[in-house]
Amino acid sequence: MADANDGPVWARPRPAPRRQAPSVERIVERSIAIADAEGMSAVSMRRVAADLGSGTASLYRYVRNRDELVELMVDAVWADELPEPSGDWRRDLTTFARSQRDTLLRHPWLSAELTGRPTFGPNVLRRSEAALAAATALTPDITLASQVVGTVLAYVRGAVAAEIAERLAHLRTGLTQEQWQRSLGPYIRGVVESGEFPHFARRVVEADEPPAEERFAFGLGCVLDGVAAGAAGSAWTAARRLDR
Template identity: 35%
Template structure:
């Protein structure tokens, strides 16, 4: 079976373009174009990223931008990879300690750049930085006895958890803005207080009781970042059980 042709956007991210483009020599490189697009997204959100706005940011005509990226979809794919920092270093950590740090860093980069959450998460990573995150997660699990398919599924599950937690944090922030009229982060405690004002104990008996005992963010066992850690530990416990079964 013949190898598939690299999609143009993938070839550009990896410096694998082999066909020379016609026309004048480009005055910029792809990196400067993507840096401009990321600046706009950080400043104005993803809705501010248009081919015309990026072209204006770098001082060129909109049509000239198509010499660097073939479409806005391609632009967003390259942006997502370029805006992602390097993954945490392994530094000899055990798999559980490293994946804890890895998942937390994954969530934190989404909290720092919420516009990344608006991109289509169904597209598998193809850029060098995003694939390095996957590679490091696989490397952390290399000595566990799990096969490559299982390790990829674990990395995918932990990435999904990081995305859900970051999405929840931004949703709570939106609730706070709607209720208080400002951009302060509500957090789980404020979220629980809001629920307490609307829940019917007969229709929602268990949820009402959870609010009554301050289970949303103010009970002693739910302090600081413990809610994130609690869910992550459940996933890691499952991975640990899978490893134990493989060792039999």
């Protein structure tokens, strides 16, 4: 018979809180604050316990190791509620994508924690359910709907990674993007004047630099156009096969 304490952290009963001991909510909240301020490398059971004025052993009553603590952290940051679905798949997936972006930007450590096996905490499951519900308004095929959600998530994470990389470059060099671009001015002028890279030269001389929000919206629109076309094409292919 399986022990009640086996399985993922979500499936195990939580021990009753002890007097003066931090709750699991406080433990997770403090862990997230440390990660937001200093990065995930600063999060350890010892550090969190010290910040809470508690013994490390009190943390181990709730989580067996740091990996379980990270699972709780990842789930907790997705606690914000999404609006009620509108029934319009494009509007709902846009809302979902923007919410994902906002959360990832608030917690720069989070993207790296999403690259491995997924966590299945209650907040993550609620978000997944909302995204799949939006996608099934586009296509009732759950396999295709899942691929649609995966494609949207891949775009969001890639776009956010570029934004976070710029933030980190600013912190590392002390230069804003504009200051960095000015520092390259003489070199870029030489590249433009060489005539060897005419399209790059046009981009430097003629192209605007839209803000990050505008770039994200444009890319997301392209992705949604693409998944709509892809879902329609896949449905047509499946119908053709059934006719044979």
